[in-house]
Amino acid sequence: xxxxxxxxxxxxxxxxxxxxxxxxxxxxxxxxxxxxxxxxxxxxxxxxxxxxxxxxxxxxxxxxxxxxxxxxxxxxxxxxxxxxxxxxxxxxxxxxxxxxxxxxxxxxxxxxxxxxxxxxxxxxxxxxxxxxxxxxxxxxxxxxxxxxxxxxxxxxxxxxxxxxxxxxxxxxxxxxxxxxxxxxxxxxxxxxxxxxxxxxxxxxxxxxxxxxxxxxxxxxxxxxxxxxxxxxxxxxxxxxxxxxxxxxxxxxxxxxxxxxxxxxxxxxxxxxxxxxxxxxxxxxxxxxxxxxxxxxxxxxxxxxxxxxxx
Amino acid sequence: xxxxxxxxxxxxxxxxxxxxxxxxxxxxxxxxxxxxxxxxxxxxxxxxxxxxxxxxxxxxxxxxxxxxxxxxxxxxxxxxxxxxxxxxxxxxxxxxxxxxxxxxxxxxxxxxxxxxxxxxxxxxxxxxxxxxxxxxxxxxxxxxxxxxxxxxxxxxxxxxxxxxxxxxxxxxxxxxxxxxxxxxxxxxxxxxxxxxxxxxxxxxxxxxxxxxxxxxxxxxxxxxxxxxxxxxxxxxxxxxxxxxxxxxxxxxxxxxxxxxxxxxxxxxxx
Numbered sequence: 001x002x003x004x005x006x007x008x009x010x011x012x013x014x015x016x017x018x019x020x021x022x023x024x025x026x027x028x029x030x031x032x033x034x035x036x037x038x039x040x041x042x043x044x045x046x047x048x049x050x051x052x053x054x055x056x057x058x059x060x061x062x063x064x065x066x067x068x069x070x071x072x073x074x075x076x077x078x079x080x081x082x083x084x085x086x087x088x089x090x091x092x093x094x095x096x097x098x099x100x101x102x103x104x105x106x107x108x109x110x111x112x113x114x115x116x117x118x119x120x121x122x123x124x125x126x127x128x129x130x131x132x133x134x135x136x137x138x139x140x141x142x143x144x145x146x147x148x149x150x151x152x153x154x155x156x157x158x159x160x161x162x163x164x165x166x167x168x169x170x171x172x173x174x175x176x177x178x179x180x181x182x183x184x185x186x187x188x189x190x191x192x193x194x195x196x197x198x199x200x201x202x203x204x205x206x207x208x209x210x211x212x213x214x215x216x217x218x219x220x221x222x223x224x225x226x227x228x229x230x231x232x233x234x235x236x237x238x239x240x241x242x243x244x245x246x247x248x249x250x251x252x253x254x255x256x257x258x259x260x261x262x263x264x265x266x267x268x269x270x271x272x273x274x275x276x277x278x279x280x281x282x283x284x285x286x287x288x289x290x291x292x293x294x295x296x297x298x299x300x301x302x303x304x305x306x307x308x309x310x
Numbered sequence: 311x312x313x314x315x316x317x318x319x320x321x322x323x324x325x326x327x328x329x330x331x332x333x334x335x336x337x338x339x340x341x342x343x344x345x346x347x348x349x350x351x352x353x354x355x356x357x358x359x360x361x362x363x364x365x366x367x368x369x370x371x372x373x374x375x376x377x378x379x380x381x382x383x384x385x386x387x388x389x390x391x392x393x394x395x396x397x398x399x400x401x402x403x404x405x406x407x408x409x410x411x412x413x414x415x416x417x418x419x420x421x422x423x424x425x426x427x428x429x430x431x432x433x434x435x436x437x438x439x440x441x442x443x444x445x446x447x448x449x450x451x452x453x454x455x456x457x458x459x460x461x462x463x464x465x466x467x468x469x470x471x472x473x474x475x476x477x478x479x480x481x482x483x484x485x486x487x488x489x490x491x492x493x494x495x496x497x498x499x500x501x502x503x504x505x506x507x508x509x510x511x512x513x514x515x516x517x518x519x520x521x522x523x524x525x526x527x528x529x530x531x532x533x534x535x536x537x538x539x540x541x542x543x544x545x546x547x548x549x550x551x552x553x554x555x556x557x558x559x560x561x562x563x564x565x566x567x568x569x570x571x572x573x574x575x576x577x578x579x580x
Contacts, residue, residue: 166427167427169425172415175404178407182402184386184389185402186415187421188423
């Protein structure tokens with residue numbers, strides 16, 4: 001039970017990541033690999049600032065801002081120097097590896113100070129005592145506080161993102177991904193929209209990294225590896241949960257649900273004996289299958305259909 | 311008013327693929343006029359539209375809209391002056407956005423995109439009336455993603471979007487060429503109605519000699535990056551489709567003559 005609640009909380013933190021990846025991958029149709037650098041960037045900035053005695057909220061917002069900056073740089077390289085979007089992301093991601101080491105001063109930094117979650121954990125403990133019983137099982141109350149905090153964060157971030165995508169600016173971003181030529185003809189700089197969109201996407205990714213570090217009580221230079229694939233897995237899984245819907249709100253709820261479900265599946269797989277070292281391989285295969293599977297199945301169906309009498 | 315002054319544009323200069331797309335083109339179009347542009351392939355008629363909309367930088371020359379020199383303005387900055395409809399019927403609308411959202415984006419043409427909700431204060435009634443004009447039942451589909459609509463329906467909406475904010479210039483780039491005959495007819499009748507009600511200086515490029523003969527109050531034929539023929543007024547009104555076809559054969563003969571002459575001269579010197 002305790003494991004389940006911790007898994008849910010981590011899943012929700014990755015839900016924030018899924019929001020960011022939803023924005024770059026679904027709205028801009030651009031798998032932005034900057035995420036692999038901005039996720040640990042958020043963690044590194046927050047860990048460093050918490051170590052320096054800065055309050056957790058400021059440290060978290062600073063982490064987010066760092067991510068926004070990284071995304072804006074990727075966007076600027078892409079639109080101003082006409083560098084392929086994927087390559088722009090790779091360049092920034094690679095550069096961020098060194099930046100993150102500089103910020104942390106070591107490849108792994110423990111977080112000993114109070115985090116953004118501390119008040120929730122203490123509150124839950126004060127309210128319920130050390131242990132609470134859920135469905136007849138005993139769980140540490142602090143985990144419930146953690147779950148509440150992550151639910152609030154992902155809920156607020158998700159609602160703000162949905163509202164944002166329905167503003168003039170947000171709709172212009174959606175149109176940029178949909179049909180950039182049209183938006184230029186309507187007098188909006190798609191360059192500016194791309195920079196802004198990638199900044200927002202990576203701010204969310206960095207927020208996720210910052211929260212993850214605070215939850216795990218450390219930041220690590222390696223913690224960004226495969227983050228983009230994890231985010232894509234969540235978004236794609238979420239889409240298959242929700243189905244082909246046209247409502248933005250549902251798509252975003254789907255992405256968050258996808259992240260939580262993916263985390264649960266991972267926890268179950270490891271419980272059932274999956275070597276944690278094989279996790280990235282399995283994730284990549286799952287994402288590939290989810291992307292290629294539907295079209296492949298359809299073409300198989302067509303081939304079979306050919307032999308059927310007309 | 312739209313004025314092009316000694317506009318030159320050469321693509322791929324200094325290479326084997328060098329194309330002199332616009333060679334010293336000077337045209338002045340009166341406010342509210344409706345000019346039809348025709349020309350052979352590679353004559354520069356589409357480049358002319360690109361030059362006006364700002365798709366590329368000019369080599370030489372200037373472009374004025376009323377008193378504004380827009381020669382150096384980037385594409386998106388010109389947009390508040392210029393409404394456009396493309397040949398590709400899907401190019402003018404964003405498929406994932408609803409009909410209302412597309413119209414709302416167009417109604418804020420050239421303005422800053424703010425954090426105000428896009429559809430707040432949307433003039434739905436007005437839009438419904440406009441959509442009803444098209445006659446395809448689109449007035450009931452404001453909240454459908456525009457990607458669900460057909461090419462003809464989307465091109466009609468693009469046309470509405472292009473004229474929604476009363477731009478100074480309206481550019482129609484072979485906007486019926488990719489449609490089936492029935493949709494093309496609908497879009498042309500909508501074009502005629504909207505242009506008649508609009509004060510925009512309209513430039514329509516077309517491949518259809520029938521459209522060129524019947525539409526507009528001025529006709530410009532482009533050939534090899536230059537204005538080959540420019541008729542307006544009564545002369546334009548009396549222009550027939552067969553005369554235009556004859557004009558086209560003439561332009562093609564000129565083309566062949568030039569090439570043959572070159573071959574002849576080359577043979578002499580070999």
